Every structure is written in structure tokens, then in C-alpha cells.
Amino acid sequence: MSMAAEERSARAPWALTAPALMLFVGVLLIPLAMTVMLSFHDWGQYKGIEPVFILKNWHEIATDPYYAEMFWRTFRIAILTTLLTALLGAPEAYILNRMSGRWKSFFLLVILGPLLISVVARTLGWALLFGGNNGLVNKLLMSLGAIRSPIPFMFTETGMVVALAHVMMPFMVLSVWAALQRLDPQIENAAMSLGASPATIIRRIIMPQIMPGVLSGAIIVFSLSASAFATPAIIGGRRLKVAATLAYDEFLNTLNWPLGAAVATLLLVALVLIVVGSNALIERRYAEVFR
Amino acid sequence: MAYLELDRVAKQFGAQTVVDDFSLSVGKGEFISFLGPSGCGKTTTLQMIAGFLDPTRGAIRLEGKDLTAVHPAKRGLGIVFQSYALFPHMTAAENVAFGLEMRNVSRNERTERVRAALAMVGLAGYEDRHPRRMSGGQQQRVALARALVIKPSVLLLDEPLSNLDAKLREEMQIELRQIQRTIGTTTILVTHDQNEAMSLSDRIVVMSQGKIEQIGTPQETYEKPASAFVSQFLGKTNDFAAMIDRTAAAAKLVAGSWSAPAPAGLNGAVTVSVRPERIGFGDAGLTAKIVTRIFQGNHWLFQCESECGPAIVIRQNDGQAQPAEGEAVRLSWRPEDMSVRARAVA
Ligand SMILES: Nc1ncnc2c1ncn2[C@@H]1O[C@H](COP(=O)(O)OP(=O)(O)OP(=O)(O)O)[C@@H](O)[C@H]1O
Ligand SMILES: [Mg+2]
Numbered sequence: 262m263s264m265a266a267e268e269r270s271a272r273a274p275w276a277l278t279a280p281a282l283m284l285f286v287g288v289l290l291i292p293l294a295m296t297v298m299l300s301f302h303d304w305g306q307y308k309g310i311e312p313v314f315i316l317k318n319w320h321e322i323a324t325d326p327y328y329a330e331m332f333w334r335t336f337r338i339a340i341l342t343t344l345l346t347a348l349l350g351a352p353e354a355y356i357l358n359r360m361s362g363r364w365k366s367f368f369l370l371v372i373l374g375p376l377l378i379s380v381v382a383r384t385l386g387w388a389l390l391f392g393g394n395n396g397l398v399n400k401l402l403m404s405l406g407a408i409r410s411p412i413p414f415m416f417t418e419t420g421m422v423v424a425l426a427h428v429m430m431p432f433m434v435l436s437v438w439a440a441l442q443r444l445d446p447q448i449e450n451a452a453m454s455l456g457a458s459p460a461t462i463i464r465r466i467i468m469p470q471i472m473p474g475v476l477s478g479a480i481i482v483f484s485l486s487a488s489a490f491a492t493p494a495i496i497g498g499r500r501l502k503v504a505a506t507l508a509y510d511e512f513l514n515t516l517n518w519p520l521g522a523a524v525a526t527l528l529l530v531a532l533v534l535i536v537v538g539s540n541a542l543i544e545r546r547y548a549e550v551f552r
Numbered sequence: 553m554a555y556l557e558l559d560r561v562a563k564q565f566g567a568q569t570v571v572d573d574f575s576l577s578v579g580k581g582e583f584i585s586f587l588g589p590s591g592c593g594k595t596t597t598l599q600m601i602a603g604f605l606d607p608t609r610g611a612i613r614l615e616g617k618d619l620t621a622v623h624p625a626k627r628g629l630g631i632v633f634q635s636y637a638l639f640p641h642m643t644a645a646e647n648v649a650f651g652l653e654m655r656n657v658s659r660n661e662r663t664e665r666v667r668a669a670l671a672m673v674g675l676a677g678y679e680d681r682h683p684r685r686m687s688g689g690q691q692q693r694v695a696l697a698r699a700l701v702i703k704p705s706v707l708l709l710d711e712p713l714s715n716l717d718a719k720l721r722e723e724m725q726i727e728l729r730q731i732q733r734t735i736g737t738t739t740i741l742v743t744h745d746q747n748e749a750m751s752l753s754d755r756i757v758v759m760s761q762g763k764i765e766q767i768g769t770p771q772e773t774y775e776k777p778a779s780a781f782v783s784q785f786l787g788k789t790n791d792f793a794a795m796i797d798r799t800a801a802a803a804k805l806v807a808g809s810w811s812a813p814a815p816a817g818l819n820g821a822v823t824v825s826v827r828p829e830r831i832g833f834g835d836a837g838l839t840a841k842i843v844t845r846i847f848q849g850n851h852w853l854f855q856c857e858s859e860c861g862p863a864i865v866i867r868q869n870d871g872q873a874q875p876a877e878g879e880a881v882r883l884s885w886r887p888e889d890m891s892v893r894a895r896a897v898a
Contacts, residue, residue, distance in 0.1 A: 450604050451637035453625045455702065456654035465650075469641040 293529075300523035310518055318523035332527070335503040338421050339487035343479045345426040350433030351475050355467065357434070358441045369438075376431050384495045387424045388415060414496075421496045421503075425486050432485065433478040440474025476543045484536050488528060504528040554613075555580040555738055556601070556706055561610035563596050563762075570596050571762045574610070578706075581736045583729075585749035588759035589785070594742040597759075598708050601740070603627055614705060630704030630737070634711040636695040638683040644670065644694045645679035651702040669701040670694075672731060689720045696728070700737065707732075707739040713748065725751055746786050750774065758782050775827075776891055783825045783891070790831070792838070792860040793895065794824045805892065808859040810838040812887045821895040828853075828866040830889035833875060837884030838863070845877050858883060 300318055303311040322328045357368055375383055390398045391414035399411040414420035444467070445451075452462045490505040497506065504524060511521030554577030563571040571593040578584050586594040599605040601612060603624030612619040619627065639647050648666045657665070670676055673693035683691050692712060699707060713721045713728075729752050732739050743749050749756050750770040758765040758773055758781075766778040777783035780791065794807035796814045803814035807824055829851075840858035852874050854865040863883060867874060875881050 445633075445635050445637045447633045447635055447637040448639070450602070450624075451631065451633060452639070452650070453604075454602060454627070454629060454631045455651035455698070456625050456628075457650070458625065461654070466639055470639075 296522045297526050299519055300526050302519040302522075304517050304519045318520045321520065322523055322527060328524070331502055331507055332504055332531070334418065334501075335487055335505075335528070336531075338418055338425065338493075338503060339483050341418075341422045342425040342429060342486040343483045345422060346429050346433040346482050347475055347479055349426070350430055350478065351437050351471065353430075354434045354437035354441060355463075355471075358438065372434050373431050375428075380428055380489075380491045381495065383428055384424050384492045387420070387427070388495060391415065391420065416497060416500045418501065421493055421501070424492050424496050425489060428489075428492055429482040429486060432481045433475075436478030436481065437471055437474045440471040444470055473543065473547050476539075480536055480539060480543075484532050487532055554578065555582075555615060556740075557611075557613040557616075558597075558601070559611045559613065561597070561600060561607045561612060563593070563600060563605060564608045569762060571600070571607075574762075574764060576757060576764070576767065578738060578740070581738055583732055583739045583741070583752060583754045585741045585743055585753040585756045586759055587743055587746060587749040587756050587785075588765075590744060592759045593762040594744075594759060595710055598710055598740065598742050601706070602629055602631055602708055628702065628705055630699030630702060630707045632692075632695045632699050632707075632709045632712045634714060636683075636691050636712075638691055638694055638698070640683050643680050643682055644675065644686070644697075647683065647694055648698045648701050651698060655702065665701055666697075669697040672700070673697045674727070688715055689724065692716065692724065696731075700731070700735070704737060707737045709739065709741045711742055711744070714743075714745070721748075728752065750786075758785060760785075777825065780823065780825075780893065788828050788864055788866075790826050790828060790863045792824045792826070792858075792863075794822050794860075794892070796820060796822055805887075808838050809882075810836075810884060815887075815892055818892060818894055821897045823893050823895040824890050825893070826885050826890045828864040829868075831863070831865045831883050831885050833865075833867075833881045834884045835882060837882040840881055840883050842875055842877050842879050842881060845874070856881070856883065 299310075301314050301316070303313050303315050303317060305311070353372070357365060357372070360368060388396070390396050391412060393399065393415060394403075394411050396411060396414070399408075402408045403411065414423075448466060448470075449462050452466045457465065488505055489503075490509065493501075493503045494506050494509070497503065499506070499510065502510070505528065508521045508524040508528070511517045511524060515521075556578040558574055558576045561571060561574040562569065574597060576584075586597060588594055596605060600607045601619070603619070603622070607620060614627075639650065642650070645666050648669050649662050652662045652665060667676070667679070670679060673696050675690060675693050675697065678686070678690065678694075681690075683694065686694065692715075695712070709728075713724050716724060725748060741749070741752060753770060755767060755769055756773050757767050760781050766773055766782045768776075768778075773782060774786050777786060777789075783789045783791075792807045794805055796819050797804045797806055798814065798819060805812050805814045805822070805824070838858045838860060840856040840863060842854050842856050844855045846853040846855075847869075849869070851869050852867045854867070854875070856863045856865060865883065
């Protein structure tokens with residue numbers, strides 16, 4: 262091969278990926294870098310944003326317990342949401358997988374259908390059912406005399422976890438479903454012929470094999486829940502804030518962009534660390550079995 | 553007395569009858585093959601014995617006791633699946649130990665039996681390997697060890713060798729037969745490979761479209777096929793249209809210019825089946841012309857056009873001169889080398 266051709270072939274991949282690379286740099290990396298930079302700028306009620314380099318915002322986040330509590334709440338909600346989706350989603354996917362042809366596709370559609378509906382609409386549904394005295398369910402139960410005061414749902418962490426779990430469920434079901442598709446269709450028969458009871462088959466044969474699916478689903482659900490905005494905004498409002506709604510408030514209500522940027526950056530860094538770390542752990546744990 | 557007995561077993565999926573009127577009795581220690589083309593119901597029959605499917609009609613008995621009433625987990629049969637169905641998250645040893653664990657065998661005995669089972673299939677030293685890190689042949693051996701370690705009353709094998717390449721398959725056939733001879737487990741093998749069925753089994757059950765065509769030793773099914781299907785399915789065969797002529801003093805069987813004394817019991821139009829390796833070139837017999845001649849190492853394959861239609865002849869390569877392409881020859885065979893069946897005349 263001639264030198265020129267060699268050079269051309271070495272350059273070709275770069276030239277071919279250039280448009281996508283430029284888009285990536287333009288709409289993701291540059292704004293991200295600017296947000297990080299913004300978090301080191303100063304801000305005052307009257308002077309606005311001052312492009313200087315100070316650690317004021319980071320110092321405030323590190324020392325004010327308000328932020329610690331808020332981040333802790335964010336991750337607590339994300340963890341509980343993840344647990345709830347795993348506990349409900351994994352059996353759901355398993356049952357779905359055992360259904361016969363027609364029912365299977367019908368219920369798969371039922372589970373995945375909500376993905377086509379806006380998160381806002383799905384969350385508002387919960388608000389309509391449980392929102393204070395006017396919530397449909399609350400009203401019904403109170404008029405039946407089953408409860409004296411409305412079930413606390415709006416502005417509670419429980420409410421947020423339930424609504425988030427509902428929104429995130431399809432991701433968990435899909436992830437476990439994908440793992441179930443990789444199972445040998447005869448594996449349960451094999452275990453049964455060796456004398457295993459149905460419970461043993463699920464515990465010893467099925468669960469270990471779909472665990473990677475559950476865990477990757479958990480990573481997706483966790484990161485989406487921790488950074489979710491719409492659902493916490495509707496259920497928690499400004500009374501029960503999480504990291505995403507706090508950053509939003511700093512940006513658009515207080516207009517303290519640098520502080521909002523610091524919160525957003527911290528959330529991003531924490532999430533990346535958690536996701537990358539747990540991914541590495543999972544891969545190490547299951548390397549022997551699933552290449 | 554029959555050890556395992558299938559009595560007029562049938563299976564329907566909806567309106568479709570997949571297995572019909574299947575009766576078979578298997579002796580203790582016998583090696584039986586279910587042989588038939590794809591979709592003829594071999595797997596379905598095996599799964600009914602295993603208990604994964606319930607027969608629509610008929611009974612399955614093991615040592616005289618009704619097997620269909622026993623839950624599959626309690627039947628104590630060893631099964632090797634076509635896909636092996638090994639547990640990918642367990643090591644080879646854990647896979648083999650699983651059945652023993654379910655039987656509450658003590659840890660020490662378990663380790664000992666697992667070691668012995670893996671050694672028997674030639675996998676000593678592979679205890680801690682995961683299935684995904686093993687070759688197809690090794691996985692197949694683990695599956696066999698896992699089925700055998702529980703000392704099953706019957707071993708059921710569903711095309712266990714079909715995923716292996718030709719050479720490995722032959723090795724495993726020999727090994728499988730040796731293991732089965734040594735431990736004497738009653739075995740049923742499902743296969744659509746006639747060579748496999750012939751080389752392994754004591755008796756072959758030839759199936760077609762859910763029905764039994766013939767049950768017999770490999771030799772019987774090959775040399776005395778009970779139907780046209782069996783003779784076509786088991787190796788190559790030549791079918792010649794012939795007539796039995798009882799007008800003369802001595803009744804004659806006539807096919808073209810070939811004739812022989814007529815066998816008893818048949819009359820009129822018949823079909824004569826002769827294996828290609830039983831036909832010789834001679835001075836008398838069916839007139840034919842050699843169309844192609846193919847050299848295959850230890851034998852020659854001749855495709856001929858005879859007066860009774862196309863014919864295949866196989867001759868050992870014994871160093872003798874062989875007829876050339878285009879040459880006119882006469883085909884003949886000994887009466888004991890053919891089978892004669894009545895033929896429906898259209
Ligand atoms: N669950 C089922 N529902 C409906 N029909 C089925 C079912 N299982 C098998 N069949 C049909 O029964 C027939 C026999 O199937 P079976 O699997 O027993 O064939 P086989 O002899 O094992 O074939 P192969 O050599 O391809 O494995 C096929 O026509 C198949 O389509
Ligand atoms: Mg089959």
C-alpha cells in the first residue's frame with residue numbers, strides 16, 4: 262500500500278465520525294464544561310453573575326447541612342424506587358415470559374405502552390387519585406368512612422417513590438425480560454428432571470441467571486430516578502425537593518445560576534461514580550459466567 | 553418382562569395428532585433408538601416419558617407401575633437435552649452435583665460421586681470449569697454425567713450428539729455405547745441419524761408421522777424393512793417394479809429380464825427392494841447402462857439406468873476392473889438379498 266493511501270485510510274474513520282463527533286462536542290461537552298465552569302463563578306442578589314474563580318458555591322454545598330440532607334433524600338428515594346421496581350418488575354417479567362403467545366404480546370404491550378405516554382401525564386394520574394381531599398381514591402375512602410383524613414401521598418417521600426417506581430417499571434421489566442430470553446428453554450425441565458421443586462428452580466436456577474438483568478435494570482432505574490425531574494416536581498413540588506428540582510429552582514427562581522450549576526455538577530459526578538462503580542462490580546462478579 | 557412399557561400412547565396438540573398408537577416394551581438394560589425424520593414426534597414421545605408432556609391417551613408403565621401419575625421431579629429419570637440445558641452459572645461439578653443435592657446426598661458422598669461421574673465421561677480435572685468455557689463435546693459430557701450421576705432408572709437422550717461435528721460425534725457414539733454397556737442403564741436415544749441409531753442400539757424404533765413403522769434390531773430393520781418408508785429411510789435402496797407370474801408350472805418373480813422363483817404368499821404386482829451393495833454385475837439379469845461412476849475410496853458408486861428405472865450399485869474397491877461409464881451391464885442379486893412387498897397398481 263502506498264504512503265498516501267495509508268494516510269488516507271488512517272484518516273477515513275475520523276472524517277466519517279466527524280459529524281457525530283461535532284454534534285456530541287457541540288451539544289453535550291461544551292455545555293457541560295460551561296456548567297462546571299459556571300459552578301465556580303460568583304453570584305450576588307444585585308450584582309448578578311461575576312465570572313471569577315471562587316469556591317463559594319462548593320463551600321456552601323459542603324458545609325450547609327440542607328444540601329447534605331437533600332442529596333441524601335435524592336439517593337434514598339432512588340434506592341427505594343430501584344428496590345421496588347426490582348421486587349415487582351422481576352417477577353412480572355418472569356410471569357410474562359411464561360404466558361402463552363397471544364397473552365404474552367398483549368401484556369407486553371400493556372407494560373411497555375406507558376412509555377408512549379408523557380411522564381407528566383403518568384405522574385399527574387397519581388396526583389388525581391391521591392391529591393389531598395380532592396383525590397379520587399381519598400374521596401371515595403373517606404366517604405366510605407374507611408379513613409378519616411386523606412392518605413398522605415402528595416409532598417411525601419413515599420408518594421414520590423411509588424410514582425417514580427410506576428414510571429420506571431418498564432425499564433426494569435424490559436431488562437429482566439432480555440435476560441430471560443437468554444435462558445435455555447429446557448433449563449427448567451432439566452432442573453425438574455433432577456428432582457428440583459418449583460421454588461428451588463426459581464431460587465437456584467432462574468434467579469442467578471436473571472440477576473445480571475435485574476442489576477443492569479437497577480442501574481438504569483437508579484440513575485433515571487436520582488436525576489428525575491418531572492415526577493419529583495409534581496409530587497414533591499417546592500416543599501419536598503430533590504437534587505434535580507433544587508437545581509431547577511436555583512436556575513429559574515432564585516436566578517443563582519452558579520449555585521444551581523454546582524448542584525447539577527455534583528449530582529452528575531455522584532451518579533457517574535455510582536453507576537461506573539457498580540457496573541464494574543457487577544461485571545467482575547459475573548465475569549466467570551457471562552462472557 | 554418389560555421394564556419400561558408404552559401402551560398405545562397418543563398425543564394431540566389441539567386437533568393435530570402428533571403421536572398415535574405408540575406401543576413399545578423396553579427390556580431392562582436395553583438400548584433403544586427412536587429414529588425418524590424431523591417432526592415425526594420423537595421428542596414428543598420422549599417428553600411424555602419424561603413427564604414434561606401428558607399423553608392424551610394410553611399408559612406408560614415403569615416396572616409395572618403407572619408412570620404418568622408420578623410428578624416429573626419424582627420419576628428419577630436421567631435426561632440429556634439437545635441443547636444440553638446445563639446451568640451456566642454453576643461449574644461442571646456443581647451442575648453434576650445438583651441432582652444429588654436434591655436427593656439430600658451427604659456432602660462427602662456427593663463430592664465422591666461427582667468426581668467419579670466426571671471421570672467416567674473423561675472430564676477429570678474439569679470440575680471448576682463453567683459450561684460457557686467448555687467446548688460443545690465437553691458440555692455434552694457434563695450433561696451426560698449430570699444425568700447419570702443420579703443413577704436413573706432410564707436414561708433419555710434427545711439428539712445429544714447432533715450439535716457436534718462429525719468426528720467428535722463418532723467418538724462420543726463409541727464412548728456413549730461403552731458407558732451404557734458398563735453401567736447397564738436402560739437407554740432411549742432420539743435421533744434422526746440412521747448411522748447413529750444402527751451403531752448404538754439393540755433395537756431401533758423407526759417412526760414416521762407419529763406412528764411406528766417398524767421395531768427391530770438394526771440388522772432386521774436394514775435387511776428386512778417392513779415398509780417402503782423404512783427401506784428408503786435406512787440407507788440407500790433400489791425399488792424395482794416386478795410381477796409374480798403363477799401361470800407357469802413353477803411360479804416366477806419377474807422384473808424385466810431378471811427372474812427368480814416366486815416367494816410364497818404374494819401374487820400379482822409387487823415391489824422388489826435390493827440394497828445397492830447386494831447387486832452384482834453378471835452375465836444375466838436386469839439390463840442396464842452405467843450413467844455415472846463415482847470413486848469413493850473404499851468403494852465405487854454406480855448410477856445406472858435399468859429397464860426397470862434408475863438403480864444404484866455399490867461395489868467394494870477390491871482392485872478388480874470395474875465397468876466404465878456408458879457400458880452396458882446386467883444387474884443381478886441373490887433372492888435372499890431382496891425384500892418383496894405387494895404393490896398397489898394404479
Ligand atoms: N407444543 C406444541 N404444540 C403444537 N404442536 C407441537 C408442539 N410440540 C410439537 N408439536 C408438533 O408435533 C410434531 C412433532 O414434534 P416433535 O418435536 O416431537 O418432532 P421430532 O420428531 O422431535 O422432530 P425433530 O427431529 O425436528 O426434533 C411437529 O409437527 C410439531 O410441530
Ligand atoms: Mg426433536
